[in-house]
Amino acid sequence: MDRRTTIKWVLAAGAAWPLKGGRGARADTVAAARVHAATTARGYGTDPNLVATYRPGELWPLTFTAAERHLAVILADIIIPADDHSASASAVGVIDFIDEWVSAPYPRHQEDRTIVQHGLAWLDAEAGRRFAKGFADLDSTSQHAICDDICEESRAAPAHGDAAKFFALFRDLTAGGFYSTPAGRKDLNYIGNVPLTRFDGPPAELIKALGLES
């Protein structure tokens, strides 16, 4: 989707930010129609195989268009970029995780789907308003300028309230997808989930250093 189309789409959506209408409120827009379409998918049921491995797209069809996916990659990697410790969000499959999430046929996920689709469209629209470019085409400084306005709900301007809610959700999903992976676990130095013959508790030196000896 090019910028012009995106802006038109957002304008068509008008004041249809789903959060304003509260739970379940849906406007008669392209986005809303797509939301309705997704609800025909079925969940994994109440007795799924718990020892199987599941991949995004296997249980229900995914949502993102190529343009949405492109934007999602950029935003997820702004939130979790590669650093000295670990790879970026998109490098470890986080976009697939988010796409699976917003495509799931459960009420919470359907609400998140609307927020994410509108939010990605808003990013492009905001980039167009401020810099006359799509968000993907902005330099990093400009991208951060937009993110800085919406990265903390309590500090965001009233006009940016919905965008800030979107950003908070997208950051939560990005983190959730990232830290669920082997790379994310390694980043946090998680060393559990392995069988032990005994559990010895924390090292004595640490207990002492923290002043916790009994």
Place this chain on the structure above:
Amino acid sequence: MFVTEKNQKSVYDVIVVGSGAGGGQSAYTLCMDGAKVLMLEAGRKYVPETETPMFQTPDLAPLGAASTPEKPFGFYDATVDGGWQVPGEPYARASEEDAGRFEWWRARMLGGRTNHWGRISLRNGPYDFKPKTRDGLGLDWPISYEDIAPYYDKVELLIGVYGSNEGLENTPNSSPGCLLPPPKPLVSDLLVAQRAKRLGIPVIPGHRAVLTQPLDFKHSPARLHPGNATAQKIIAEDMQKRAACLWATSCGRGCAIRANYQSTTVHLPPALASGNLDIRTDAMVYEVTLGRNGRANGVSFVDRTNGKHQHAAARVVVLAASACESVRILLNSKSARFPDGLANSSGKLGRYLMDTVGSTVSGQIPLLESLPPMNEDAADGHQMYVPWWLYQEQHAGKLDFARGYHIEFGGGKRMPGHGTGAGLEWLTGGSYGVKFKQDVRRYYGSFVGFDGRGEMIPNDQSYCEIDPMMKDKWGIPVLRFHWQWSEHERRQAAHMQRTFADIIEAMGGRVHGTVKTDGAKAIAPGGSIIHEVGGAIMGSDPKASVTNSWGQTWDVDNLVVADGGVFASNADKNPTLTIMALAWRASDQILERMRRKEL
């Protein structure tokens, strides 16, 4: 063995309805002593050895294993065909308001809710059986702590419970050799213990049904089954097949190596090995049938695999379908003689429904930030806990609520998942980018959560009855719930909130969110702690209770209730251990009465 319509026997000594804590214990006790038992379970057969996701990580599951309406406790929770709603099996509520709402968690699987429960195994104390005598409120039980103490010992020896004997008020010690050693505490446990102690709040090792070491198969069998060599041999063999905890993977998923208690890994294998147990799954019992002599002669059920209505016959019927499901079966067992439901001549069937008071506060503790890497999977939580500590103050009238609560708490570097790094704005100011990754590393493992679990006093406004209209997909009338908390519970919940905030502050931490000083806002909805008990309470007066002290219904003496339904009070202690102890005791009485030819 597992049976179907084709090889179900024409008559059994005992039919046990339900296969969870009460049903599993009943079948175990009866079969080990030679009784021929048919167990009927509404859900499907379930095999923990092959179905448990022992080391699966969230990236292998849909949605990072997050909860959905179809798996409300997350994808890897052991519950099959259950949750707050069961497909095709609705229930009604008299109120949808928070204050009057009741939530009902069910499972449709062999072993029921024991497959996913928290394994917290606390004994009721002496006060807990005589609460009315002590403070004038609620109801006394017709038994005392001394009556049930030997059964607590037996259950702990059989299932394996870790813990310690601290000799604290109304927090009973176990007999020597009954408890397994408690696990080592985490750093966060030690910090809670140190700082809570400064506030006068005791922190002691938790009690959970997890094997911190192998069971004592050499000595325990003789204590469990004195004079019964066959039973001793069976349980000694089975104890050796249970592995000790390997200190990884959540107990709520179930345990393929049988290191914790679930009916399917602890009660049912030896009961099956006795050769005396037949199990029929997918058998949804809806009615207890009566013979001309006025005694129960069996049950009617729907075979869920084909919808056929069937009957099974026995000399004794034990209901252990869960407190509310057993009440439902009895209320639906109407006849000319019992027009208001079977065993309901007192009018008390469905009455005095109770849950546990629940309230939660969590905090972030700077002292726990950026600690070195260490494996803190431990025993999956509840290495330590806080028993109720203000019995004397409460008795002296210094508190504005009548009954106590215990505190379950937990922290540590648990396996990261879909919630890791979420909702950190209150700490990070909304960071993103490299700073966000640094923040997540810093705060990972620095949170401690506190859950209060408190006693609810039974009241006349909390009960279940048959809904006049609604039926489930089998055509069986369903329950309608009525619910009301009293000031005692609301004030208790507010006290929890203040206490948890005090502990968090004493740890140098920051409370997440606001402390709810309004008890009505602090308290979790009825049923949501999944400790629902009562509805078929035991008592000493046939006009005021449904069963006698053995769980035997006053109206039909070969009909026994062996689940949480018989609870006359709901102490802060989690009910499962008491359900098992009462079921063992009830089954001993059935065996004795069968020997006396009374049944």
